[in-house]
Amino acid sequence: MENGFNSWRWSVNNTLNPGGYQNWTLNKPDNVNASEHCGIMWNGQWDDVFCNDALPFVCFNGSTDPGLKNYTFVSTNMMWPQALSHCRQHYTDLAMIMDEDENTAVASVIPPSTAVGVWIGLHRNPWQWIGSGSRFTNWATGQPDNNNGVEHCAIMDADSLWRDENCELARPFYCRHDFKTKVHRIKLTLQTGANLSDPFVYNQIIQQIGAKFKDKGLADFKLIWKPQKV
Ligand SMILES: [Ca+2]
Ligand SMILES: [Ca+2]
Structure with a gap:
């Protein structure tokens, strides 16, 4: 939950937690195959998983201030974007968790028999242009793959296709020039x-x-x- 432009954030206000509370499982988020951009609760802690997994979820009614939320478990399996729509249609939003008490409250509405992770409102935009809202991408096949979990910057190869790479490698680069x-x-x-x-x-x-x-x-x-x- 750092302040980077593609950091984890809560769906309800698309912002980071000002109090800094987080409860990731050890060594998570790990962004396996560079494809894990949505958050679940599993055994009371958080993990990043593939957003198109179909899972039950927890919505809330109330305020973004700590301690003012009522959580509801929804047992229907949905992908994260559909779960978000469902929560926004019938409640306030997907579960937002601001502190330990709220984390405990979310965990307590999940039936003990639930054998899978449960969507909460955590998500992130993995790739963004600095200084631009462009959504154009041109990845090479199989990329980005976040190889070894350290590839957070993009390069363009001679074939004009993009690959994610370690930001600490020294490489030539393109600059942008705006014509008036x-x-x-x-x-x-x-x-x-x-x-x-x-x-x-x-x-x-x-x-x-x-x-x-x-x-x-x-x-x-x-x-x-x-x-x-x-
Ligand atoms: Ca993960
Ligand atoms: Ca790569």
Whole structure:
């Protein structure tokens, strides 16, 4: 539950626990096969597992403040995203746990006969672009695999495909440069009998105006023309 942008957080407010309480099983979370991004309670402690596993879950009604939650066990097996929707539809959200008392309260609503882990509201976004909300990915087959549990940064190979790698390896890198775009509007009056809505005529005029711009030494521009009848 660190402050990193892809750290574990609670679904109800998508934020970290300000009090810092956590109750992971020893050596968890371990993100096996780089595919464990949702949290369960198992024997009163937490583990990260595959979000598409179908499991029972615990919802809560109440406030995000400690001690103000009523927990409810739902025995229907669902994947984490469906369990989240169910809790939000019928209760406040998937279980949020702020301290030891709340952890005990969640554990106490899970029937002792439950032989599997139980979803709680823990989740994380494993990969994010720094400084961008882009969701585009281009992973190589089998990647990311978090090999040896230490691959938390991404590289692009000569085949343009991505692989997760150890962040401490020294490698060449790409930087990002944002180009500023300027928009200019020019009003032209044409006297012509041609049909200006004809795509052929449209392209002819764009090409001729573009050629004039190039004659004047302009290199990087895009022309858009909107005919208006007078
Ligand atoms: Ca795990
Ligand atoms: Ca890898």
